[in-house]
Amino acid sequence: MMLRLVxxxxxxxxxxxxxxxxxxxxxxxxxxxxxxxxxxxxxxxPERVAALRDQLNLNAPVTVQYAQWLHGVxxxxxxxxxxxxxxxTEVLNGPIGASLTLMGLAALVAxxxxxxxxxxxxxxxxxxxxxxxxxxxxxxxxxxxxxxxxLLILALGPGGLDVFPSVYSRNGxxxxxVLPVLTLAFAVAPPIVRMMRATMIEVLESEYVQQAxxxxxxxxxxxxxxxxxxxxxxxAQVVALQLAWLAGGVVAVEFLFxxxxxxxxxxxxxxxxxVPLVQAVVLLIAGVYILxxxxxxxxxxxxxxxxxxxx
Amino acid sequence: MPSQPxxxxxPSRRTLLKFSAAGAxxxxxxxxxxxxxxxxxxxxxxxxxxxxxxxxxxGGGVNDTLDAHDPTDNVDIARNFALYASLVRYAKDGTIENxxxxxxxxxxxxTEWTVVLKEGLTFHDGSPVTADxxxxxxxxxxxxxxxxxxxxxxxxxxxxxxxxxxxxxVTIPCVExxxxxxxxxxxxxxxxxxxxxxxxxxxxxxxxxxxxxxxGEYSVFERHEGYxxxxxxxxxxxxxxxxxxxxxxxxxxxxxxxxxxxQVPHAQVPIIEADPDLGVMESETGMWLPFTxxxxxxxxxxxxxxxxxxxxxxxxxxxxxxxxxxxxVGNDMYARMDPSYPEDLPQREQDIAEAKRLLADAxxxxxxxxxxxxSDISAGVVAAAEVFQEQxxxxxxxxxxxxxxxxxxxxxxxxxxxxxxxxxxxxxxYITQTAQGSVVGAPYNETxxxxxxxxxxxLEEARRTADLDARNxxxxxxxxxxxxEGGYIVWGFVNLLDAHHVSVHGLEPAVSGHxxxxxxxxxxxxDA
Numbered sequence: 125m126m127l128r129l130v131x132x133x134x135x136x137x138x139x140x141x142x143x144x145x146x147x148x149x150x151x152x153x154x155x156x157x158x159x160x161x162x163x164x165x166x167x168x169x170p171e172r173v174a175a176l177r178d179q180l181n182l183n184a185p186v187t188v189q190y191a192q193w194l195h196g197v198x199x200x201x202x203x204x205x206x207x208x209x210x211x212x213t214e215v216l217n218g219p220i221g222a223s224l225t226l227m228g229l230a231a232l233v234a235x236x237x238x239x240x241x242x243x244x245x246x247x248x249x250x251x252x253x254x255x256x257x258x259x260x261x262x263x264x265x266x267x268x269x270x271x272x273x274x275l276l277i278l279a280l281g282p283g284g285l286d287v288f289p290s291v292y293s294r295n296g297x298x299x300x301x302v303l304p305v306l307t308l309a310f311a312v313a314p315p316i317v318r319m320m321r322a323t324m325i326e327v328l329e330s331e332y333v334q335q336a337x338x339x340x341x342x343x344x345x346x347x348x349x350x351x352x353x354x355x356x357x358x359x360a361q362v363v364a365l366q367l368a369w370l371a372g373g374v375v376a377v378e379f380l381f382x383x384x385x386x387x388x389x390x391x392x393x394x395x396x397x398x399v400p401l402v403q404a405v406v407l408l409i410a411g412v413y414i415l416x417x418x419x420x421x422x423x424x425x426x427x428x429x430x431x432x433x434x435x
Numbered sequence: 436m437p438s439q440p441x442x443x444x445x446p447s448r449r450t451l452l453k454f455s456a457a458g459a460x461x462x463x464x465x466x467x468x469x470x471x472x473x474x475x476x477x478x479x480x481x482x483x484x485x486x487x488x489x490x491x492x493x494g495g496g497v498n499d500t501l502d503a504h505d506p507t508d509n510v511d512i513a514r515n516f517a518l519y520a521s522l523v524r525y526a527k528d529g530t531i532e533n534x535x536x537x538x539x540x541x542x543x544x545x546t547e548w549t550v551v552l553k554e555g556l557t558f559h560d561g562s563p564v565t566a567d568x569x570x571x572x573x574x575x576x577x578x579x580x581x582x583x584x585x586x587x588x589x590x591x592x593x594x595x596x597x598x599x600x601x602x603x604x605v606t607i608p609c610v611e612x613x614x615x616x617x618x619x620x621x622x623x624x625x626x627x628x629x630x631x632x633x634x635x636x637x638x639x640x641x642x643x644x645x646x647x648x649x650x651g652e653y654s655v656f657e658r659h660e661g662y663x664x665x666x667x668x669x670x671x672x673x674x675x676x677x678x679x680x681x682x683x684x685x686x687x688x689x690x691x692x693x694x695x696x697x698q699v700p701h702a703q704v705p706i707i708e709a710d711p712d713l714g715v716m717e718s719e720t721g722m723w724l725p726f727t728x729x730x731x732x733x734x735x736x737x738x739x740x741x742x743x744x745x746x747x748x749x750x751x752x753x754x755x756x757x758x759x760x761x762x763x764v765g766n767d768m769y770a771r772m773d774p775s776y777p778e779d780l781p782q783r784e785q786d787i788a789e790a791k792r793l794l795a796d797a798x799x800x801x802x803x804x805x806x807x808x809x810s811d812i813s814a815g816v817v818a819a820a821e822v823f824q825e826q827x828x829x830x831x832x833x834x835x836x837x838x839x840x841x842x843x844x845x846x847x848x849x850x851x852x853x854x855x856x857x858x859x860x861x862x863x864x865y866i867t868q869t870a871q872g873s874v875v876g877a878p879y880n881e882t883x884x885x886x887x888x889x890x891x892x893x894l895e896e897a898r899r900t901a902d903l904d905a906r907n908x909x910x911x912x913x914x915x916x917x918x919x920e921g922g923y924i925v926w927g928f929v930n931l932l933d934a935h936h937v938s939v940h941g942l943e944p945a946v947s948g949h950x951x952x953x954x955x956x957x958x959x960x961x962d963a
Contacts, residue, residue: 162581163498165507166845169878171582179581207498208650215497218649282689291683293692294653294676295489382683384652391679392496392651395842401497 130422137414144410145197145403149190152399158182159206159397180206193400203400207393212404216389220408223378223385227370229301230308235363238313242320242359243352249325257321261314269311270376276303276310277380292383304381312366313375319362323355330354357424364420373413482960487672489603490956491684491696495677499650502634503626504576504583509697509950510677512623515646516954517656517673519639520663521624522550522569523617527945527952529721529772529862531621535564535640535663539601539620545901552603556662558629559644559718564665566599571630573597573607587878588619588867606751612899614906615866621950642668642957651677668957669941681790688713688934694961695935695942697950700814701759707934718931718944718952719763721772721862724816726807726823726924727881732854734803738920741792747830748823749785750926757818765925768914770865772946775907777914790830804833805855810844813859815929821859845879852881865910866898873917882922890916938962 160176161168177183184192196203202212245254264272277283280303281290288302327333328351336350337343375387382388386405393401460633495510506515533539537551556564576583577594596608609616619625629638632853635891642664643656656673676693678684681700685707686695699707699715707713728735728744745767754762765771766782794803809820817838824834843849858881863871871877874894875885885891890913897909917923933950935942942959945953952958 129535156840156846156848162842163507166879167507167584169582171579171586172584175581205497207496209500215650218652234756235520277686282686289690289692290686291690291692293515294685296692382678382687384649388651388679389497392498395496396498398497 126422126425129425130418133418133421137411137418138320140414141407141410145194145407146190148403148406149193149399152394152397152402153186155394155397157397159399162395162397163207189399193403202404205393205401206394206398207401208398212400215401216386216404216408219384219386219389222383223387226301226304226308226378226383226385227367227374229305230312230370231367233305234309234313234366235316237309237318238316239359239363241313242317242326243316243355245321246324246328254321257317261317264310265314265318268376269307269373272310273303273307273377273380276307290381292323292381304377304383307377307380308370308373311377312370315362316359316366320355320359323358324351327351327355360420360423362422364416368413368416371409371416394428439549452890453801457650465800482599482666482669483963484960484963485671485676486963487674488670488695488956488959489674489676489693490951491676491678491687491693493681493684493696493698493950494679495651496679497651499648499677499696500634501637501645501648501654503632503637503639504572504585505626505634505648506624506625508582510675511865512949513558513675513697513951513954513956514654514656515623515626516949517641517643517675517956518637519623519628519641521620521626524623525621525945525947525953527943527955529946531617534621535627536620537943539617541614541616541901544899545614545616546608546609548607548613548616550605550607550802552605553663554603556640556663559638559659559661560629561661561851564627564629564640565602568627568629569599569605570599571632571762572625572627573627575632583624585619585622585625588622589616589625591616604792607713612901614810614898614901615864618864618867635790640675641675650655653677662957664957668859669960670956673956685934688936691936694939695933695951695959696957697933699932699934701761701932704759704761704932712937714935714937716933716935716942716944716952717761718933718946718950719946720862720929720931720932720946721770722929722948723769723771723925724757724819724857724859724927724929725765725767725769726819726926727852727854727858728922728924729854729881729883730922731883731953734797734799734805735854735922737797739793739797740799740803741920741922743790743797743830744827745783745924746786746790746793748924748926749826750783752826753822754820754927756822756946757815758927758929761930764929765927767921767923767925768918768919769860769923769925770868770914771928772862773864773910774903775865775910777911777918778916780918784882785826787829794830794832799831802831802833802834806835806837806853808839808844808850808853808856810841810857812841812844816857816859819926852879852883856881862946865914869894869913884917884922887916887920907946 159180160173160182164172164176193203213361234240241257245257250253277290279285280287289296289300290303292300333346333350336346374385375390375420378385378387390405393405456461492510492513494508500511501514503519506512520535522534522536523539526532535552535556537552537553541548552564558564573592574594574597576585577589577592591609591611591613593610594607598606600606605779627640642659642662644659647655653676654676658668662668678687684696685703688696704715707715714914728741730736743836750764754764756762764781770776807820809817811817820836824836827834839849845851872879873884893909893913897906900906900909931950938961939959941958943952947953
């Protein structure tokens, strides 16, 4: 049952990716100028533009260009970057690793803390801790992540307390990861905290938790055996959405900290109308989005005994 | 007949005087960075060999390249200066000096040039730099199948006729007189590479050889032991880091992850100056950010309107507002570093009354409404447009601003060339600049200038005149015509600001408009 569901979802995932690639391709075509013009910039002479267009096969009809690209992708060849002139996979190799590490660290830091804070707020409902958390998450959620980043730099960077470097350097130590990870963590955590709190409150007021308490179980067992497992399902969805957001949200944060990840590559690629590179990065982000959501659904189902046991 | 034997400074230069003045203006900074090129002196003492220098350069991205003949953005240019060397080059004061060449001479009418290489030059792989390398390099640049960036500058060169007459001598025939050939050959992107050059193995004969390169991120270079300038470069290792974001670049300097950075945003200068460990170097340049008026389009087809608009501008105020004061007042003429630049023409000042009179004469006594197309194509451009809008109000001229995306600014679909627009230009000498922007058919003739017969006569004669003094006289006359009637409002020249840690020495301003003294990494050294 579950397997079939996953298979169907994967199929629709691939369909979505294909649709995304069409839309992105159309969007890059709609942008003014082409790769040859953007790459050559002000040094573009008609002769140089013509030569570069020839090299990049930009003179072929748009549909043919897309078909050629798709043909390659189906065979596992993402093509050659227009601006870098080397295979897209080679260009993305380093940045993908760096971005995934950054996102992974942010998720590892943000998720457990957010879950704990949310659950604790629910237990301390309407007390000082709960109100502070509510206000804090509301404010943080309202501020764009790059502003959070700038504030963190001002507070903890060289201009402020000077605890952590505010810019990524190839030769830097592990402390340079702190500010980018914190920035992303602050950006993803608030909805998780709020959802965890709401769900926990709901669960704690439910009849089965009342029942468990009436049975005389100690509060610890009530929480871990009865309350938490029932809260996980809905919260997992939010966690997944937030982690999926990371894949896109990393773009602005990478720019801010000069972090060599896919965000920086994507911005360059768009500027250069580097279609194969834009496609690859967007498909990657969309792919992460789809997979993380799928994982959340599976987790949600697995956490729901009704679904897990029945049928 | 121009002749530039080794070590003889190129022709008389008023720019030298100008440069000295610039030097005086930035003297405290210079003192802080320890005197001139390798002579030691100043506050820094004797140059120290060795060490590693890390530089943050503005810009960079996935399209970064090490291709000798195709650098585009700032970081490419910085790496180009580190890796490669050209036959001649621009000195700090804007004059042309020999680099790989021992001499560069032309025949009577400038249709044939002869270049002789210095002795004992070697590429990074130890192979000798020969006349064949020069021929190969020029042909690679001019390849009709794949013309490189310098192809336009070298358009007059007959690529098939290039001949290596001996190990060190190359004859460069030209299909027409090419008096500006030394200027073209002095451009960094027209540098010399070995035969069979492959950009994936970027071998040159510049002061540093490549060790690591990741597009859009960083590159590492090692000292080229066989570099031809004795004792240079000082540092063993050079790292160039890409910084597209201004804030990240300044933060990197603040936190010590790089030793120096190019292009400090004006707003950050006071912060850096307040730090005793950091210094700012200000360089006067020949870079200009003109307003452009199309001389073939109403209302600017009436010379009185153009003259009135030039009188509307309070130039100092514009520099103060748009460039935070980091600039030099312009006098409606470009090619400020050209030896022919007419320094003696009176400085044009704001004169609203005269502007109103001229506008009234031209039939705009009841006021005039124009659209100014602006774009964030270079720092200060949009601010200048806003200042002009204010200043024009006093003269009864209503200026409506239309802001266009930088990527689309030079797009014909947006309406380029605009009746009234803006642009930015780096420093070029006069004849070379006119080929880019002022003659009919120039790639960026945004003022549609170039049909003025008297002006064209002077220019064409200058282009054929090999004698420098006679040529300069002709250029002066052409300049004067543009000063009176031209379509540009050249209100100012931009000063460039770079910043460095005080442990870095040997930094000296250059007028080229390229940051960090034209990316002169080979002259820099660091305290132990």
